[in-house]
Amino acid sequence: MTTQTETSHAASPSVDPDEVAKFSKLSAEWWDPHGKMAPLHKINPLRLAFIRDAVCRKFDRSARSLNCLSGLRMLDIGCGAGLLCEPFARLGAQVIGVDPSESNIAAAKLHAERSHLSIDYRCTTLEQMDARERFDIVLAMEVVEHVTDVGAFLDRCAAIMKPSGLMVVSTLNRTWKSFALAIVGAEYVLRWLPRGTHQWEKFVTPEELTRHLERNKLGITEQAGVVYSPFADRWSTSSDMDVNYMVVAESLE
Amino acid sequence: MAAQRSIVICGGAFAGLALALALRQGLGPDVPVIVADPALASRPSRDPRATAIVAACRRLFEAIGVWEVVGPDAQPILDMVVTDSKLEDATRPVFLTFAGNVEPGEPFAHMVENRLLIDALVQHAEAAGVTLRATAVTTYDAQPEHIAVTLADGSTIEASLLVAADGARSKLRERAGIATHGWDYDQSGIVVTVGHERDHQGRAEEHFLPAGPFAILPLKGKRSSLVWSESRREAARIVALPDDEFHAELEKRFGLHLGEVKALDRPRAFPLGYFVARSFIADRMALIGDAAHVIHPIAGQGLNMGLKDVAALAEVIVDAARLGIDPGQADVLERYQRWRRFDTVAMGVATNSLNFLFSNESTLLRGVRDIGLGLVDRLPPLKSMFIKQAAGLSGEVPRLLRGEAL
Numbered sequence: 001m002t003t004q005t006e007t008s009h010a011a012s013p014s015v016d017p018d019e020v021a022k023f024s025k026l027s028a029e030w031w032d033p034h035g036k037m038a039p040l041h042k043i044n045p046l047r048l049a050f051i052r053d054a055v056c057r058k059f060d061r062s063a064r065s066l067n068c069l070s071g072l073r074m075l076d077i078g079c080g081a082g083l084l085c086e087p088f089a090r091l092g093a094q095v096i097g098v099d100p101s102e103s104n105i106a107a108a109k110l111h112a113e114r115s116h117l118s119i120d121y122r123c124t125t126l127e128q129m130d131a132r133e134r135f136d137i138v139l140a141m142e143v144v145e146h147v148t149d150v151g152a153f154l155d156r157c158a159a160i161m162k163p164s165g166l167m168v169v170s171t172l173n174r175t176w177k178s179f180a181l182a183i184v185g186a187e188y189v190l191r192w193l194p195r196g197t198h199q200w201e202k203f204v205t206p207e208e209l210t211r212h213l214e215r216n217k218l219g220i221t222e223q224a225g226v227v228y229s230p231f232a233d234r235w236s237t238s239s240d241m242d243v244n245y246m247v248v249a250e251s252l253e
Numbered sequence: 254m255a256a257q258r259s260i261v262i263c264g265g266a267f268a269g270l271a272l273a274l275a276l277r278q279g280l281g282p283d284v285p286v287i288v289a290d291p292a293l294a295s296r297p298s299r300d301p302r303a304t305a306i307v308a309a310c311r312r313l314f315e316a317i318g319v320w321e322v323v324g325p326d327a328q329p330i331l332d333m334v335v336t337d338s339k340l341e342d343a344t345r346p347v348f349l350t351f352a353g354n355v356e357p358g359e360p361f362a363h364m365v366e367n368r369l370l371i372d373a374l375v376q377h378a379e380a381a382g383v384t385l386r387a388t389a390v391t392t393y394d395a396q397p398e399h400i401a402v403t404l405a406d407g408s409t410i411e412a413s414l415l416v417a418a419d420g421a422r423s424k425l426r427e428r429a430g431i432a433t434h435g436w437d438y439d440q441s442g443i444v445v446t447v448g449h450e451r452d453h454q455g456r457a458e459e460h461f462l463p464a465g466p467f468a469i470l471p472l473k474g475k476r477s478s479l480v481w482s483e484s485r486r487e488a489a490r491i492v493a494l495p496d497d498e499f500h501a502e503l504e505k506r507f508g509l510h511l512g513e514v515k516a517l518d519r520p521r522a523f524p525l526g527y528f529v530a531r532s533f534i535a536d537r538m539a540l541i542g543d544a545a546h547v548i549h550p551i552a553g554q555g556l557n558m559g560l561k562d563v564a565a566l567a568e569v570i571v572d573a574a575r576l577g578i579d580p581g582q583a584d585v586l587e588r589y590q591r592w593r594r595f596d597t598v599a600m601g602v603a604t605n606s607l608n609f610l611f612s613n614e615s616t617l618l619r620g621v622r623d624i625g626l627g628l629v630d631r632l633p634p635l636k637s638m639f640i641k642q643a644a645g646l647s648g649e650v651p652r653l654l655r656g657e658a659l
Contacts, residue, residue: 028397033584041584048576066257066283066574087577090257114398115579116258 020110027107030081039192040083043235046226047141047246048087050237051168054222054248055137058166069093074137075160077126078146082108082119084139089117093137096120098129126156133160138167141246144209145171145202151212158216163251167218170226170246174203177242206241213249222248257284260570260580261402261410263390263425264418265290268542268559270374272416272567273383274317279571279659287384287412289404290419294387296375300367301518302444303478305330305457305470307362310560312656318381322373328471329360331455362457364470364478390415390425393538400537400581414581415538416566421528423544429535435528435547440465441488443481445520446472447503450512453477460506467506476517481506488522533594534586539566546597558597564651565592571659592649 033041053063061068070092076085079097081104089095089112097119099105105123112119122129138161140153147153154169161167172178179200186192210220224237226244260276262269265288273286280286306314306327314320379385389405393415402410417425426433453471460467465482472478483491491502499520507514529546533539542559569588570580578585652659 031397033582033587045573045576045578048578052576064575066281068575086579090577090579111398 019106023103023106023110026103027081027111030083030104030107031111037083039186042233043226043244044083044087046235046237047084047170050224050246050248051084051088051137051139052091054166054168058250059136066090067092072136073134074139075133075135076139076141077157078141078143079108079121080104082112082121084141085119085121086112086115086117089119094120096122096135098122098124098126100125126153126160129160131159134162134165135160136162136165138165141168141170143171144169144204145198150204150208151215154209154212155216158213158218163253165250167213167249168246169209169249170244171209172198172203172244173242174200174205175242178203181243206245206247209247214252217252218249219252220247221250257574258399258413258579258581259285259287259410260414260416261390261400261412262286262288262416262418263290263402264288264416264420264542264544265293265375265385266418266420266542267370267374267556268563269416269418270371270378270383271313271317271560272418272541272563273378274319274374274381275313275563275567275653275659276570277378277381277383278317279567280574282382284574285384286382287386287410288378289386289388289390289402291387291389291405293375293385296372298368298371300371301446301521303364303366303446303470303472304370304556305362306365306370307557308359309650309654310557311363313560313564313653316653316656316658317377319370319373319377322377323365323369324363326369326473327363327365328473329455330362330364330457330471331360333361333457333459335459335461337461360455364457364472366472390419392428393425395536395538398579412581413537413579414570414586417538417540417544418542419544421543421547423540425538426530426540426544429538431535431540432531433528434531435526438525438527439485440482440525441485441522442525443479443483443488443492443520443522445479445481445503446476446517447479447507447514448476448517449514451475453511462506469507477511479503479507482525485522485524492520492522529594529597533562533590536583537581537586539586539589541566545593548597561596561651561654562593564653565589567653567659568651592651 029035030037052068055061055072056063056068059072068091069088072093074088074093074095076088076095076097079085079099082097085095085097085108097105097108099108099121100123102123105121108119108121112121138157140157144150144153157167172182182198182203183200187195187197206220206223213220223241224246225239225241226235226246227238227240228235262273269288269290273288276284276286311320314323375385386404386406390402391405392403394401399411399413400415402412402415404410415425417423417429419425452475453469455471457471458469464484464487466480467482468480470478470480482488491499494502496516499516503516504514527548530540530544533545541562543555545562546558548555548558566589569585569592573580573582573585
């Protein structure tokens, strides 16, 4: 016996079964810890813990509770297929995930539905969102190195964040080390990422990030480098922010 | 909050129930934890065996709240002697003695009667809100986002994870197509409880007789639990003997150092074997306890290995769930496997070598092992390392075994 628990999409006349198959495949690729997204899956617990702990401190919650984010409105910019959105929704947050890629959003929606999670996924960009929306938590994880104008982007992030809220930004530092590791290493030698995924010129230094945030009366309250140890095949947080790093920004007032 | 999928544990013996309690404690009331086992219908337990609970596992039982119930009836092992002799030797030279403390005031192990432990686990599980289902798991269907578990009563549970705690002949392991690697020792362990005239003073004895180890493990009230290895054929003969003839065999091995000795129940023989599952995990499934491994009881580590699985699996599940990560996801289960499988294989090899070294009549090997044991006895740091190892307190120790809450 087997129990059929998957929702049948083919039954709905407005949905093209070929499209569903395509997004189903894409969603499976995103969520396969050994697949194309393997590096992201390896880093994910680290990112989740960094964000969760910052949020719990800020909003005085217990990180041991499976409900620690309940009632908090969270925006994940560049959400992909929901690798951050789903865990935070499970912890009780009201999550809005935005991504400019239609196929990513379709894949994310499909996966959330199968995981019985209710997440508001929107195929849009930060600029196109209703300027009156406000969030307790704004996540810009591995996004700023892809935008055309970092300053304008962070201005928007600051504007949609509640004054009592918190922003978490992760990106790649612009150092010779990051050129060697993130471009030559990750894209050419190890081939973790397709060539051309990153342009080193667009990486952002912590000083630049601080300048943009301060203009919006935000200050960095926590920061951590993310480093890879090749022998243990493990990522960990570190004070070394030369390549990958994450920061928490809050109102200075 | 978002609805959390349940965790189903197939098998309601020590490992399954201890895991259920640890998960309940670490995850809180929002994640349903279900234990399915037809044996849950037959209570109280009538299992006549007793088990050595090493210090690390006692800490786990303390953390999940059952030690306060079974502790008063548990006999601490205060010291231990190891001898090496032939059956007909008039005296048994002592090669190794342990004062059995891992920390001051903390005995390295306790002897607990199985029935007391299992009943306490069942009661605590019920009180903690674990759903106990006295029915079998008949089949399952693993999907990318969940696993559908079907019970013998026809109901189906959509779970995030299915845990196989269904013993050495695990049906779930078989259904998952996981092969095992191991061998048969052609030995059986005879298990019997004896009463004796004088108090054992909390001393455990292990006599390495040519047929295999003969262990005397102290119980409360001038009683001891024996684990006595023989070739399979000899064991079958011995357990079938009439009471008076059995008594003669018993006395020949037990000796008279505790006065008059007599069997308090019928002896039973259990075949001894060794195997390790080729994998401890499958899609949305994890194997724990005897379903994952069975080792020779020579070092008394079988149950304790299972409880280490419990502590490690509970920790990876709880850590994942607190990050919002689906605990049945492949990378979570891989962390459990990396943590436990190497340790298990190493323990299997070690106990197998011990058994080879001790279960034979070779004079040369006897010389080698006696020099070895004598050395260990004279080198306190080495001895203390062995005690820590036997107590389960070496290596990367899960939080529950260190006595910390999850």
